[in-house]
Amino acid sequence: MYELFDQYFITMSIRLLLALLLSGLIGFEREMNRHSAGFRTHILVGVSSCLMMLMSLYGFQDYLETYADIVRFDPARIPSYVISGIGFLGAGTIIVNGMTVRGLTTAASIWAVAGLGLVVGIGMYSIAILTTTIILLSLVFLNNFERYISKRELRVKLEISMYDFQELDAIFTIYNHFNVIVKNINVDNENEQDTKLKTDVQIGKNTNINDLYYELLQLEQVKQVKEV
Structure with missing residues (x-):
């Protein structure tokens, strides 16, 4: 036992x-x-x-x-x-x-x-x-x-509201211009009049994020850019 x-x-x-x-x-x-x-x-x-x-x-x-x-x-x-x-x-x-x-x-x-x-x-x-x-x-x-x-690189999640997909290429062109590295992409297109592009991006220390926002908002089809 x-x-x-x-x-x-x-x-x-x-x-x-x-x-x-x-x-x-x-x-x-x-x-x-x-x-x-x-x-x-x-x-x-x-x-x-x-x-x-x-x-x-x-x-x-x-x-x-x-x-x-x-x-x-x-x-x-x-x-x-x-x-x-x-x-x-x-x-x-x-x-x-x-x-x-x-x-x-x-x-x-x-x-x-x-x-x-x-x-x-x-x-x-x-x-x-x-x-x-x-x-x-x-x-x-x-x-x-x-x-x-x-700390040398800023990691943010941006949500870009658009009227349609026409500005997608222009958005990524701006990202490239500002040396923004896209880590993750998610597109919400449930409402055709309000398409949302959600991107997880890495911004270099020499990039001014306010200038990035300004350039994105200059696009005709972009309604809003915000950090989430």
């Missing part, structure tokens, strides 16, 4: 708590930046992965002792399913909107936390702590670096 507190209980408890701490640190960073998968999600993934690893290592001890001569034991079999299966959870955090993709970093962090749980579960504490440090430094400092780079 399985004992409630066997000889491996303290070892397993320490590993679960360490997985809780390390995955929680990464999840806390995601939570602070208001991402879809945050503190609780990362903890659940990390602790559950650790649990699967512990089950693979210690869950079959009694069975193996009884049938040691006829049973072949592979402790990597269950973790391999964790690694492949966690991709479905990570994919759920990825949001695709036109040509814009969000959530890739969070999906990657979930996959990394699953790996951390497995590593802690097998007892590789030092490498788990080092990996957590590397991941946190990457998320925090590289995120700040990306923000510094993005």
